[in-house]
Amino acid sequence: MSVLTLASDPQDAAALELAEAHHARLAGELAGRVTMLLTAVDRDPSAAEKIHAGLVAFCGSALLPHAAAEEAALYPAAHRMPEARLLIEGLIGEHRCLTALVDALRAAPAPADAAADARALQVLFEEHLAKENGLVLPLLAMSPEVSLTELLAVMHQRLATTTSAQDAQEDQDNEERHDMEEEFEETGGCGGVCGCGAQDEDDPELDVREVPHAIRHATVFGALDAIPEGTALVLIAHHDPLPLLAQIEQRRPGVFGVQYLERGPEAWRLRFSHR
Structure with a gap:
C-alpha cells in the first residue's frame, strides 16, 4: 500500500482501496468525456453531437447507477453514525444535484448548450468523490460494527442487476448508433481524418501531464470512448x-491506430485514430 489505510480488518482495508480505485475510474472517464x-x-459540431450523446449515456449507465447503489448500500450504515449523519445528508443532496445536471445535459438542444452543465457535473462529481474517499469510506472501514467488504459486495450486486436491466436498451442504442455512423460515412464526412496518417488541425488534443496520476489512465479511456469512429x-x-x-x-483490441507525432524529450504526442 502506498498510503496508510486504517481499517478494522485487512479485508476492509483492501475493500477501501478497491472502492477508491473504482471512484478514480469513474472520475477519469467522466473527465475525459467532458x-x-x-x-x-468549438472544432467539430458533428463530432460534438455524438460525444454529447455518449456523455449522457455514460451518466445514465455508470454515474447515476453508482450514486443510487451508494445510497442503498453504503449510506444507511454511515448515516447511523452520529459523526457522519449530516455529512451523508449533504452527500444525498449532492446526488440530487448530479441528477439534475445529467437531466440538463440530456435536455440540452445542442452540445454547445450542454458545455457548462458538463463542466459543472465534472467538478461536483470530483468534489463528491473526495468527500467519500476522505471521510465516508474511512469511517466505515474503521468501524468494527460495520463490514465495508460486505457493504461493497451488496453495492456491486445492485450495480450488476442494474447493468443487466440496461443491456437490451444498450443493444438497441448500439444498433441505432451504427446506423448513424453508416449514414455519416455515406455522406463523405471524414471527421478530421484524411487517410494520410498526418495530424489534422481539427484533431482535439488531450494533455494529461497535469491530470492527477490516480485518474490519468481512466481520463484517457474516457476520452477515447468519447470520440466517434x-x-x-x-x-x-x-513520457x-x-x-x-x-x-x-487490451481494453479495445484493434479499435485505435496509433502514430507518434513527437518523441520527447519534454513531451510525447501520439495520434489515436478511431478506425
Whole structure:
C-alpha cells in the first residue's frame, strides 16, 4: 500500500482501496468525456453531437447507477453514525444535484448548450468523490460494527442487476448508433481524418501531464470512448506511454491506430485514430 489505510480488518482495508480505485475510474472517464465535448464544441459540431450523446449515456449507465447503489448500500450504515449523519445528508443532496445536471445535459438542444452543465457535473462529481474517499469510506472501514467488504459486495450486486436491466436498451442504442455512423460515412464526412496518417488541425488534443496520476489512465479511456469512429485524438504525455498503449489495446483490441507525432524529450504526442 502506498498510503496508510486504517481499517478494522485487512479485508476492509483492501475493500477501501478497491472502492477508491473504482471512484478514480469513474472520475477519469467522466473527465475525459467532458474534455472531448468542450473541445469538439468549438472544432467539430458533428463530432460534438455524438460525444454529447455518449456523455449522457455514460451518466445514465455508470454515474447515476453508482450514486443510487451508494445510497442503498453504503449510506444507511454511515448515516447511523452520529459523526457522519449530516455529512451523508449533504452527500444525498449532492446526488440530487448530479441528477439534475445529467437531466440538463440530456435536455440540452445542442452540445454547445450542454458545455457548462458538463463542466459543472465534472467538478461536483470530483468534489463528491473526495468527500467519500476522505471521510465516508474511512469511517466505515474503521468501524468494527460495520463490514465495508460486505457493504461493497451488496453495492456491486445492485450495480450488476442494474447493468443487466440496461443491456437490451444498450443493444438497441448500439444498433441505432451504427446506423448513424453508416449514414455519416455515406455522406463523405471524414471527421478530421484524411487517410494520410498526418495530424489534422481539427484533431482535439488531450494533455494529461497535469491530470492527477490516480485518474490519468481512466481520463484517457474516457476520452477515447468519447470520440466517434472516423475521428482522431492527439494525446500529450510527459513520457512514452507504453503501459497505457498496452491497456488500450487490451481494453479495445484493434479499435485505435496509433502514430507518434513527437518523441520527447519534454513531451510525447501520439495520434489515436478511431478506425
